[in-house]
Amino acid sequence: MCGLCGVLTLDGAPAALPALEAMNACLAHRGPDQGRALALGACGLANRRLAVLDLSPAAALPMQSADGTITVAYNGEIYNHLALRPALEARGHIFRTTSDVETLIALYREHGPAFVEHLRGMFAVALWDAPRGRLVLARDRLGKKPLYLYQDGRRLVFASEIKAILRHPDVPRRFDRAPLPLLLAYGYVPAPRTAFEGIEMLPPGTRLIAENGAIRRETYWSPPPAAPADPSARLEDWIEPLRAALDEAVRLRLLSDVPLGAFLSGGLDSSLIVALMARHTRAPVKTFAIGFSGEASFDETAHARRVAALLGTEHHEFVVEPDAIALLPFLVWHHDQPFADSSAIPMYLVSKHTRQHVTVALSGDGGDELFAGYERFYAANLVARYRRLPGALRGAVGWAADRLPEATSYRGPAQRARRFVSGAALSPEAAYFSFVRLFDDAQIAALLGGAPDPDPTAHFLARVPADDRDLTARLLDANLTTYLPDDLLIKADRASMAASLEVRAPFLDHELVALAAAVPSNLKLRGATTKAVLKEAARGVLPDDIIDRPKHGFGVPVGRWFREDLAPYAREVLLDPAAQARGLFRPGAVEALLSEHVSGRRNHGQRIWLLLTLEWWQRLFLDPDALHAPEEPR
16 A cells, blocks of 8 residues: 655646655655655656565556556555456566556556556556656546545646645645535535645546646446345345355455454454455454443444454454544544544554554455445435324424433434434435434534535435435445545545555455445345345354344444543634634534533534544644644654
8 A cells, every 4th residue: 555646747847856755755654665756757756655565676666667658656456466467468568576566557558548447456546658648547446545636727736645735836725615514514525525725536436637738537437326126136146146256355355465454343344354364364364453441332342352252363452542532633634634533533543553463454344335234224214104103293202302312322312313303304315314414404504604505415415316216225326425435435544544554345346346236225224124135145154143233333432522521622622712713613603512512412522523623624734834744642
């Protein structure tokens, strides 16, 4: 895993090496093993390398073809690259290394920009074809590896992280306030936009080709639509194909020249990955889990410990304390943008501790998105039935739910009930968004002083396909293009790369994704049973009690932290005169939010976390003395 950056001057002027070197220095955490910058005429490419495949100096990045005409800067792993080589060798290509990047160069010579369509893996790549004056940028199909762009009339600047782009002397640092309502609702700025004016993200499954002063973009892959419900479909017809496809995806991701392990929460997805890893390795799998001090409802380490014992792994555990809040500026720096997913804390800490033992870790990311693993899929389907209840009964339920205090435990019943009752007044699609959004319209209006514009619900509904498939199938499609790439994969990439750890997600193998999409939706969500077909595929591989254990997300007890230990910290940061002088929010609105949270009336823990990341982001990236990396707390 690595970090790349580069510049293309659109008028043919030479790319400046000092700017490239400054950009590349920002990415050292992504590649501590090696790095360099190359000025190649109008194009400059730079790389930081975390060496995983072929540790020799000959595999250094950026890599150039033997004749020096093709140069590649790269981030990722191609799991089928060795399988591609025999056909390439038969066409006369000679390989000097066992690096997957050298395979990319040969594929490009054979297929041009279409080379990415032959790759099975995760990647962001920048390829400079000097004779043609052609730059090709591309991201993997699901968006596991990031690539950001800045373009003006004279140049195209790109990098794995925004902070590297900002190191170019001609790129401005300006807050794009227009998507602020979307940030408050989603908890992140939905791609391709970012919180910076003029900087965007290249979408997943997309390549950009710049040639002869012209720039075009092409979508080379889109997620296959989820199959609709089929009353005649049988679970048993899908069990073996799914089990075989997942086993192959795991096996492919064991390709490594460095030590390898896995994250293990004790839930179905990570446990299944570890069980399949154990089938393909001689030594015990190294597994890593994390828990939370003083908050049992968030702690899964006992379950992880049991799975580790059953599978005979070499198991390691770590505990998160409330003082982990000291990591907040460090995490904001690595995310480059405000980001509401507080599980970035344990994700980074488990990555940091894992890196002390291995360089690569497999994860269970993607299982919920492919197989309807979230309770909210069922809740959205329940809305229509709830609305058939007598109005007086619904009114009484709503009245009672609104008066319950909101606890800070993992599954706080009051907030779940209140969210469902509120969402049930909407269409099922809009109800689904109301279950996952952070700030609702009324809360955004209280902060901003008016109805949100753009409207977050309309923004989400535009991403839900409007066809005649059932609700579950269409919501699965929306998840693959919103929450998965913009939240889960961003968190996994930034938190792991901050620790110089490579994370691989077998569930997101694009061939497995295609197979999962073909499974009828009623075999994924069966009544209130989520991931039904995956659970059946896991039987015989894992014990039934692990398979059937209720889902437990990767949550963080920020509600309790900001109500107890860290209440003073939240007030100190958010009510600081400099923070209030930014003028983003109405006077008194943030203080009212904090007070309501401390009172126990509402649990605003995740909302407070987002506001804290927004304030720290402005301090680290926008203030006059900004753009200096904060030190990691010890």
